[in-house]
Amino acid sequence: KQKQFAALRDKPCVTRDGEHVALNINAGLLVDLPHIAETGAAGIGLFRTEMQFMVAASFPRSGEQERLYRAVLDAAGDRPVTFRTLDIGGDKVLPYMRSFEEENPALGWRAIRLGLDRPGLLRSQVRAMLKAAAGRNLRLMFPMVADVAEFERARAIVERELTHLRRHGYLLPEQLQVGVMVEVPSLLFELDELFARTDFVSVGTNDLVQFLYAADRGNTRVSDRFDPLSVPVLRALKRIIDIGQVHGKPVTLCGEMASQPLGAVALVALGYRSLSVSVAAVGPVKAVLRHLDARRAAQRILPWLEGCCSDTRLRERLHAFAESE
Ligand code: PEP
Numbered sequence: 304k305q306k307q308f309a310a311l312r313d314k315p316c317v318t319r320d321g322e323h324v325a326l327n328i329n330a331g332l333l334v335d336l337p338h339i340a341e342t343g344a345a346g347i348g349l350f351r352t353e354m355q356f357m358v359a360a361s362f363p364r365s366g367e368q369e370r371l372y373r374a375v376l377d378a379a380g381d382r383p384v385t386f387r388t389l390d391i392g393g394d395k396v397l398p399y400m401r402s403f404e405e406e407n408p409a410l411g412w413r414a415i416r417l418g419l420d421r422p423g424l425l426r427s428q429v430r431a432m433l434k435a436a437a438g439r440n441l442r443l444m445f446p447m448v449a450d451v452a453e454f455e456r457a458r459a460i461v462e463r464e465l466t467h468l469r470r471h472g473y474l475l476p477e478q479l480q481v482g483v484m485v486e487v488p489s490l491l492f493e494l495d496e497l498f499a500r501t502d503f504v505s506v507g508t509n510d511l512v513q514f515l516y517a518a519d520r521g522n523t524r525v526s527d528r529f530d531p532l533s534v535p536v537l538r539a540l541k542r543i544i545d546i547g548q549v550h551g552k553p554v555t556l557c558g559e560m561a562s563q564p565l566g567a568v569a570l571v572a573l574g575y576r577s578l579s580v581s582v583a584a585v586g587p588v589k590a591v592l593r594h595l596d597a598r599r600a601a602q603r604i605l606p607w608l609e610g611c612c613s614d615t616r617l618r619e620r621l622h623a624f625a626e627s628e
C-alpha cells in the first residue's frame with residue numbers, strides 16, 4: 304500500500320469526472336517541510352505557528368519567528384502556505400507563560416481571544432509574517448474567531464502592521480490574503496457578513512465538531528460519542544461551502560475529518576475542492592478521490608441531508624457508497 308501511495312505522488316488529485324481537489328498538508332515545524340516534496344502536496348493548508356512556541360523554552364523572539372516563516376516559504380516555493388496565528392490556551396499551554404486555572408479551558412481564554420487581549424504578541428507575530436513574506440504571497444488566518452467583530456479587530460492589527468512597515472520602508476508582501484478559521488459554531492450564523500469581509504475561510508472541524516456536539520475532543524469518554532460523519536455536522540459544513548460560493552470566496556477545510564478517506568469523499572460531495580490533511584493521509588485520500596465520481600457522489604449523498612430523513616447510519620451509507628465506486 305505504501306508503495307502504491309508513493310506512486311501517486313506526482314499524479315494530480317483529480318476525480319474520475321475531472322474535478323480537481325487541492326490536497327494540502329498540515330504542518331507546524333521545520334521538520335515537517337520535507338513532507339511537501341515527499342507527498343507532492345499542493346501546499347501547506349494549515350501551518351500551526353504555536354508549535355514553535357510549544358517546543359521553545361521561552362517566547363521565541365520576533366526575529367526567530369520571522370526566520371521560521373521565511374524557511375517555510377522557501378521550502379514551499381511556489382506552493383501556497385497558510386499561516387495560522389497563535390492558537391494557544393485551552394489544551395495548548397506554554398510552560399513559560401503565566402496561566403491560570405480555567406474550569407473550561409477549551410471555552411476559555413485562548414487563541415484569538417488571547418491575541419486580541421495581548422495585542423503585543425499578535426502584532427509581533429503578524430509583523431514577523433509580513434517581513435518574512437517580503438515580495439511574496441502571504442496567507443494568514445486567525446483561529447477561534449467567534450464573531451465578525453473579532454475578525455475585524457484582528458484584521459485591523461494586520462493593517463496597522465502593514466502601515467508601520469510601509470512607513471519604515473520595508474518591502475511588503477506582493478499579495479496578502481487574510482482569512483479566518485470557522486471552528487466556533489456562532490460563525491455559522493454570521494457567514495454572510497463574514498464572507499463579505501474575509502479573503503478566505505478555512506474550516507476547522509476538530510473544534511467545530513467538539514463545539515457542535517458539546518463533546519470535549521480531548522476526553523476519550525465523550526470524544527468518540529458522536530460521529531462527525533453525521534447529518535448535523537455535514538449540514539453545517541454544507542452551509543459554509545454554499546455561502547462561500549455565493550460570495551465567490553475560497554473555502555478550504557483543515558480538520559482531521561478531511562484526513563479520513565470517507566470524510567474526504569463526503570466533503571467533495573458537499574462541494575469542497577480544497578482540503579488540508581495530515582502528512583500520512585495524502586496518499587490514502589488521493590487514492591480514494593481519484594476513484595470517485597464527484598457528481599455522482601453529490602447526487603447520492605446530498606439527498607441524505609435533506610428533509611425528514613435524518614439518518615444516524617450515515618457513516619454506513621457513505622461506506623457502502625464508497626465501496627461501490
Ligand atoms: C481544528 O480545530 O479543526 C483545527 C484544524 O485546528 P486545531 O486542531 O489545531 O485546533
Ligand code: MG
Pocket residue numbers: 446486507509510
Ligand atoms: Mg482548532
